[in-house]
Amino acid sequence: MDDFQIQAIGLMSGTSLDGLDVCCCTFRRKAGKWSFHIDCAKGYGYPEELKYKLGTGAQNMSALEFITFHSAYGSFLGKRVNEFMQEFGVRPDIIASHGHTIFHEPQRKIMYQIGDGAAIAAETRIPTVSDFRRLDIMLGGQGAPLVPIGDRLLFADYDYCLNIGGFSNISFEQDGKRIAFDISPVNYVINHYCRQIGLEFDRDGEIARRGAICRPLLDELNGMEFYHQSGPKSLGREWVETQVYPMLERYGLSLEDKLRTFYEHAAFQIFRIINANPSSAGNGKLLITGGGAFNKFLVERIEALCPCQIVIPGRQIIEYKEALIFAFLGALYMADEPGCLASVTGASMDNIGGILFKV
Structure with a gap:
């Protein structure tokens, strides 16, 4: 029927x-x-x-x-x-x-x-x-991810659908097929460090905004093997706990510098994927949903790096997509x-x- x-x-x-x-x-x-x-x-x-x-x-x-x-x-x-x-x-x-x-x-x-x-x-x-x-x-x-079927059938007006939650993930059409995968950890790491000082999250990215980027740490984060894998791939807490946390702890940074560097890492990985998969419509439209869409500093960093038109929808779609x-x-x-x-x-x-x- x-x-x-x-x-x-x-x-x-x-x-x-x-x-x-x-x-x-x-x-x-x-x-x-x-x-x-x-x-x-x-x-x-x-x-x-x-x-x-x-x-x-x-x-x-x-x-x-x-x-x-x-x-x-x-x-x-x-x-x-x-x-x-x-x-x-x-x-x-x-x-x-x-x-x-x-x-x-x-x-x-x-x-x-x-x-x-x-x-x-x-x-x-x-x-x-x-x-x-x-x-x-x-x-x-x-x-995983399971959301891309909804991106394809319900949100087809956008060239890229990016969700930023515990992990960031993206989906888009490529040669008539829906392609989607996890990009990097985001709020899973940010919230972990915020809880260490009694906060649930970094409101508007205010803590990270005060920090400075540690270039050696940023280079090490961006060089992790997962980011060079092709094809369907997904992330879980096990990878973060064994790979990411030890790296973030190795440099003895303040919380502000640690988060500032990690924000840059998360934004760069999003840029890297979009840059490698340009939309047939030019720069295209990027829909951002998930809790990370409320993080003003993180969105600023994505906007500064990515060449596409960024769309932040209404609160109901951001929160409940x-x-x-x-x-x-x-x-x-x-x-x-x-x-x-x-x-x-x-x-x-x-x-x-x-x-x-x-x-």
Whole structure:
């Protein structure tokens, strides 16, 4: 059936640990073209204990503790959805949950998105799709990123779609295929260092703005092997903890200088990708979303380096684009259309990832 309409809730929890994003959208496919409307959206902060477990605690749990937490976090997600539905008076056809990434090592075919979809479905009594990445990884892919299918079908007016969250990732069309990959860590590193002085993040980049660039550190960061790899590639906390943090600590810099250098690194890596993949429309239009779009100093550095027209959308799209696209993945699942693109992830074929729990 070509004319297809569905209302879906998307749940997104990113590596920056700034909380749970809930976005309820109505999607329609007509004459082969998808459109969307954001019906309502809200963010929910995490209690400190939960933030610790999602950040580092879960990685060191026993098997029994881990699976218990998996169920408990799923119930937490379901309860937040119930609050959301009651507040906004909605009851969607489907819930699509990203979960929270605890392990991501696709080269070993290892990944885990915590947050049991069965627990969400049990709490809400609404069909729930979760675990979107596993099939792609078993098909030889990275299982990430998943957002580019939404970039292609919902945000086609932009030449590049850049999301800046815990990690930066980008997607664009190349020779008729959607290309996408992680660029570098961003807020995952910035927030880590800000927490050391009792802050959750570097508001407007004010701390970094006061610092000076350490050229040897910048050169070492930019020279890391990951940045010279081609093809689908993705990043996880394991790489940051073993490769990036030791490098940042080696130079004995002040917090301001450390962050200033890292900002320049993050902005340069974005420039490097766009410069190497020019748009057929000239410099093109770059859409920036994610928490990093609010970081004035970081955006200034990207603007100073990149030759394209930068577009910062309204707050709702900035904050909830990833949750919106996870809702869209739920819509695609129900429409029996692939949500994982092999050209993006490196899998052997496009696939419909996810497990449906239905009560």
